[in-house]
Amino acid sequence: MATRKPVGGKPAARKAAAGKPAARKPAARKPAAAVPAAPLVLSEVRERIDGIDRQIQGLIAERARWAQQVGKAKGPLKAAVDYYRPERESQVLRQVLDRNDGPLSDEVLLRLFREIMSACLAQQEPLKVGFLGPEGTFSQQALHKHFGHSAKGLPLASIEEVFQEVEAGHADFGVVPVENSGQGTIQSTLDMFLTSPLKICGEVELAVHQHLLSRTGRLEDIERVYSHPMSLAQCKAWLRQHLPKAEKIPVASNAEAARRARTADDAAAIAGESAGHVYGLKVVAGPIEDRPDNTTRFLVLGRELFSPSGHDRTSLLVYVRDQPGALYNVLSPFARHGVSMNRIESRPSHTGRWQYAFFIDVSGHVQDAPVARALSELGDYAADVKVLGSYPVALL
Numbered sequence: 001m002a003t004r005k006p007v008g009g010k011p012a013a014r015k016a017a018a019g020k021p022a023a024r025k026p027a028a029r030k031p032a033a034a035v036p037a038a039p040l041v042l043s044e045v046r047e048r049i050d051g052i053d054r055q056i057q058g059l060i061a062e063r064a065r066w067a068q069q070v071g072k073a074k075g076p077l078k079a080a081v082d083y084y085r086p087e088r089e090s091q092v093l094r095q096v097l098d099r100n101d102g103p104l105s106d107e108v109l110l111r112l113f114r115e116i117m118s119a120c121l122a123q124q125e126p127l128k129v130g131f132l133g134p135e136g137t138f139s140q141q142a143l144h145k146h147f148g149h150s151a152k153g154l155p156l157a158s159i160e161e162v163f164q165e166v167e168a169g170h171a172d173f174g175v176v177p178v179e180n181s182g183q184g185t186i187q188s189t190l191d192m193f194l195t196s197p198l199k200i201c202g203e204v205e206l207a208v209h210q211h212l213l214s215r216t217g218r219l220e221d222i223e224r225v226y227s228h229p230m231s232l233a234q235c236k237a238w239l240r241q242h243l244p245k246a247e248k249i250p251v252a253s254n255a256e257a258a259r260r261a262r263t264a265d266d267a268a269a270i271a272g273e274s275a276g277h278v279y280g281l282k283v284v285a286g287p288i289e290d291r292p293d294n295t296t297r298f299l300v301l302g303r304e305l306f307s308p309s310g311h312d313r314t315s316l317l318v319y320v321r322d323q324p325g326a327l328y329n330v331l332s333p334f335a336r337h338g339v340s341m342n343r344i345e346s347r348p349s350h351t352g353r354w355q356y357a358f359f360i361d362v363s364g365h366v367q368d369a370p371v372a373r374a375l376s377e378l379g380d381y382a383a384d385v386k387v388l389g390s391y392p393v394a395l396l
């Protein structure tokens with residue numbers, strides 16, 4: 001059983017939540033005045049662009065030097081991971097979005113500033129981030145969305161291995177899928193938290209667009225379709241309509257599917273377009289997911305809790321006592337302290353037969369007073385409470 005309520009995802013809601021008007025700022029505030037109304041000759045326009053590029057480059061270099069100063073101000077730290085501050089990154093990016101008056105979209109600006117911060121941080125040493133490999137998976141796309149391309153991605157064979165490598169300190173962080181908007185929770189990911197000491201220190205939401213990829217690029221050649229079971233399920237209606245007779249073969253990841261599709265003309269993979277580039281496959285059709293708003297949520301795993309960003313979510317693992325009203329007692333402290341619950345999911349707790357643990361997501365950080373008060377009351381009712389993490393709510 002799982003229910004989920006998104007918080008602060010939409011730009012309008014985000015701005016309203018930050019106490020700012022949801023509407024865009026008036027046109028008079030736009031830097032449009034700098035662009036002349038009458039068309040200029042091409043060479044003049046390019047001259048302007050060259051001048052702006054010089055300024056941008058100078059400012060990026062200056063920012064990088066200040067980021068080095070921030071690094072020094074943090075004192076002599078051992079590794080790149082010690083310089084990383086997800087809460088600060090989230091604040092920087094929220095300011096970028098709040099300032100955006102166009103013409104570039106929020107997504108584009110977010111990507112550009114994410115890359116600038118990623119490069120600034122990598123001046124110390126690039127972060128090492130484990131992900132469900134091989135190259136070309138949606139997990140790798142989520143990694144790039146969250147950490148930028150200056151982080152060093154470590155492709156790993158399974159979700160378990162991502163946990164292991166972060167626990168062992170071979171990776172600074174890990175990125176694992178946890179739920180899909182249409183297919184629900186990836187229970188094997190949640191179950192890892194029953195025994196893992198790792199903390200959740202971020203979340204990423206990724207729009208997932210599936211493509212049918214093959215060596216020849218021709219639909220009529222295809223007799224077998226490889227993909228991760230989740231991706232096969234996301235494209236069920238499309239496959240029923242276009243490839244009703246083809247064999248559907250579940251494999252460990254979409255990129256693994258692409259790797260197999262490379263070996264025969266009658267095989268195809270369902271995967272992201274980037275997997276097609278990595279494995280040299282042609283796009284037969286796409287996007288082919290049944291729901292156009294298909295989105296996967298990923299968790300960022302680390303070894304420590306970070307400070308509040310001001311727009312956070314807390315994930316808890318709560319073991320209830322086997323007694324009447326137990327779940328009611330566990331949930332009521334959140335209601336009493338005005339903490340909204342975004343998600344609740346029960347899983348066998350592995351502590352005894354018919355014993356359940358509840359994965360609960362609430363708005364706010366454990367250091368925020370209402371969450372801290374609710375947690376201290378919760379301790380009186382629950383058999384055990386584990387804080388899995390308090391982390392910035394995903395941006396876009």
Ligand SMILES: O=C(O)C(=O)C[C@]1(C(=O)O)C=C[C@@H](O)C=C1
Binds near residue numbers: 070071084088120
């Ligand atoms: O503000 C900091 O703490 C920095 O280290 C600077 C900076 C940035 O480039 O803005 C870089 C890396 C951190 O993860 C957060 C922010």
